[in-house]
Amino acid sequence: MIQSESIVSAYAPPFKLVAKYFIAAIVSFVLLNFLLLLNYSEIVGHHFNPKILSINHVATLGWITMIIFGAMFQLVPVVLETKLFSEKLAEIQFWIYLPGVIGLVYCFWVFDTGINMTFSAVLLNLAMFIFSFNIIITMKSVKKWNVTAWYLAAAIFYLIVTAIAGLLLAINLWTPYVKLDHLQYLNLHAHIAFIGWVSMVIMGVSFKLIPMFTLSHGFPLTNAKLAFWILNVGLLGISTIMHYKDTTFLYYIFTGLIVLGIIFFLLQIRIIFKNRIRKKYDIGIKFSVVAYLMLGLTTILGTFIAFVDYQNIINLTLIYGYMIIFGYISMLIVGQMYKIVPFLVWYHKYSSKVGLEPVPMLKDMFNEKFAQIEFYLMITAVFGSLYSLAFGSVIGVMISFSIMFISSVIFLFNMITIFRK
Numbered sequence: 001m002i003q004s005e006s007i008v009s010a011y012a013p014p015f016k017l018v019a020k021y022f023i024a025a026i027v028s029f030v031l032l033n034f035l036l037l038l039n040y041s042e043i044v045g046h047h048f049n050p051k052i053l054s055i056n057h058v059a060t061l062g063w064i065t066m067i068i069f070g071a072m073f074q075l076v077p078v079v080l081e082t083k084l085f086s087e088k089l090a091e092i093q094f095w096i097y098l099p100g101v102i103g104l105v106y107c108f109w110v111f112d113t114g115i116n117m118t119f120s121a122v123l124l125n126l127a128m129f130i131f132s133f134n135i136i137i138t139m140k141s142v143k144k145w146n147v148t149a150w151y152l153a154a155a156i157f158y159l160i161v162t163a164i165a166g167l168l169l170a171i172n173l174w175t176p177y178v179k180l181d182h183l184q185y186l187n188l189h190a191h192i193a194f195i196g197w198v199s200m201v202i203m204g205v206s207f208k209l210i211p212m213f214t215l216s217h218g219f220p221l222t223n224a225k226l227a228f229w230i231l232n233v234g235l236l237g238i239s240t241i242m243h244y245k246d247t248t249f250l251y252y253i254f255t256g257l258i259v260l261g262i263i264f265f266l267l268q269i270r271i272i273f274k275n276r277i278r279k280k281y282d283i284g285i286k287f288s289v290v291a292y293l294m295l296g297l298t299t300i301l302g303t304f305i306a307f308v309d310y311q312n313i314i315n316l317t318l319i320y321g322y323m324i325i326f327g328y329i330s331m332l333i334v335g336q337m338y339k340i341v342p343f344l345v346w347y348h349k350y351s352s353k354v355g356l357e358p359v360p361m362l363k364d365m366f367n368e369k370f371a372q373i374e375f376y377l378m379i380t381a382v383f384g385s386l387y388s389l390a391f392g393s394v395i396g397v398m399i400s401f402s403i404m405f406i407s408s409v410i411f412l413f414n415m416i417t418i419f420r421k
Helices: 002-006 015-038 050-080 087-110 115-140 147-174 182-214 222-241 248-274 283-307 316-353 368-390 394-420
Strands: none
Touching (some): 015 050, 015 087, 015 316, 015 394, 050 087, 050 115, 050 147, 050 316, 087 115, 115 147, 147 182, 182 222, 182 248, 182 283, 182 316, 222 248, 248 283, 283 316, 283 368, 316 368, 316 394, 368 394
16 A cells, blocks of 8 residues: 555654644634634734734644644654654643643733743744754654755754744844844744745655655656755845845845745646646645645735735735635645545554454545535635735625635544544
8 A cells, every 4th residue: 555655654653642733733723713703804904913913823833833743743754764753752842832822822812922922932942942853863863865854854944943033023022122123023934934844844745745645756856956955045045134124136036036946846746746647636636736826826926025015005915824824835734634644543543454354445534525515615715815805805704714614614524533433
């Protein structure tokens, strides 16, 4: 079985460790959509708004990063063929990270920018440093590095930068000390997080998982390697110059490099899909294809924002953020969860019973009709939200957020179905 040879091996940690992160992330996704629906009338205007900042951190820390932690604990040992350095540290990290997320989200919600927010940020930093230490020591024993390992190593670096930047921003809200604009550093923090941390993981893992799920073979990884170096030059460049004033020319250069790196990544994904043997897209791959297309559209919008004075265009940064979180990242995560979780649960519960007693097929692990409905609801919700935010329709935002909430409940139902099988 191809999947069993690729996402599960003797190197993988206990499933209960990975499941814990996945379950917390799935609950966060439903909570994220519930909070958006509850506060739909306040999701307008500038993004520096307590409710928007709070909901954004449910998305980035509770949903996206929690999923990545679980996925990396599962995939890094398998991909790099080495044991995770410490399962106990991964367990400890979870119990430090969870109260950190809850604390930070609450502090943004009530806009408590004092010691409580800083303490929550300290907890998050501690958890992220434990994670980074665990993965770095794990990687030290790798004998043969591949492209996926390059991307994951870079992602760890950007996670550390993001965590430290977040803590410094929290301290600055408590006791202002930054001489430049706080929002400039906030934008830098967000872009390092989304492109350096989240997208580096997505890109590295995509080069492993998409060929596995589509049975693609015999393609060069030239574009993947070019994307890696170009993206890193762009990210490191923009991280440096944004500490200074009057760097407009260099800002355009490094922004252009980041855009070019994403284009090379998407070209690599296109080549992988062109070389696939499995022509029919299942539900997991459908989500993923839409996510990669949304990354392309988001990059076009991001390029536009970089070159125009966007401050006076209503809701433009909200539209940009929504496209990143829901159109690109959430679409991809949901799709990959429909590929990975059913197999992990099946492997954990039934692989030892094959041939001894009846066991369910992978396709029986969740309700695929519901997943198809969820797919179309998510697409409708994404484009409905973008349209409504662009034209300032509060009713449209409410309807679109309702549809996204329903899709998240369907996702929760299917994930519960899988875990209870």
